[in-house]
Amino acid sequence: MTWISQSVTGLGLLFLAHACYSAHEHSVLHSTSAASVSSIASQGIDTSTIASLPLDISIETVAAVFTVCLGLVLGTPGLRPIQWRVWAGKIEREGEKGFMNGDGTLDKDYIGNPFKVLESRPGFVDIRKQRKEFAEWVREGDSAATIPKN
């Protein structure tokens, strides 16, 4: 995605630079030729014809501006839903994949699942199992402590 936007923007900038150069050359050429014509013939020259740009340069400029604009829009990161239910639902469904940047890294302000606390809280604790595990751990500790002494 990101290389598409970059190449489109680069192409548009290239066209824009070309249009800018063409417009500059046109104005320079026109002013010198108009000056020579006016010095030779000393006739009144319509200033509006000097100022007007050839149609192809105008079209190139507008097309270049539109192309760069398209590239910039393509390069923007995706928008995020602002309603809590839509946003949380997107995280539930897509996880981290929905919050990637254009270059495949995770956004810096991605905070993860808002319901993580609910999912990792202890439900019903099996206290007997825990006591058994604790007893085994104590027994292992005893044997481990006593074996090296023997």
Add this chain to the structure above:
Amino acid sequence: MPTERELQINPIVPESVAHNTKTLTTLRNLTASLFGVGAGILGLESYPGFLFYVVFSLLTSALVYALRVRGAETKTYFRGSMELWTGGLLEGLSGFVLTWTLFYGLVRA
């Protein structure tokens, strides 16, 4: 504007609002300078230049709507549709005038 009761029922994620606003503001500032370059090359003066800016800004909003909102409701991503279509229009105007005058002077020097 939504009332407090509606906000309690349908809460809003401030991080997402900030992210969307930041994205749109960055795009607006970049494109405003770009439109200034275009207007300067075309040699627009007075009202046509500002009209150029408004038209292309709306075009940018339309592109965002087509490529980023993708047919979903505007309310999903913004608090109102005005935020997408006209938000940041005045903020980008200074950058537009800056590059507009610069390139007008450069091309017609």
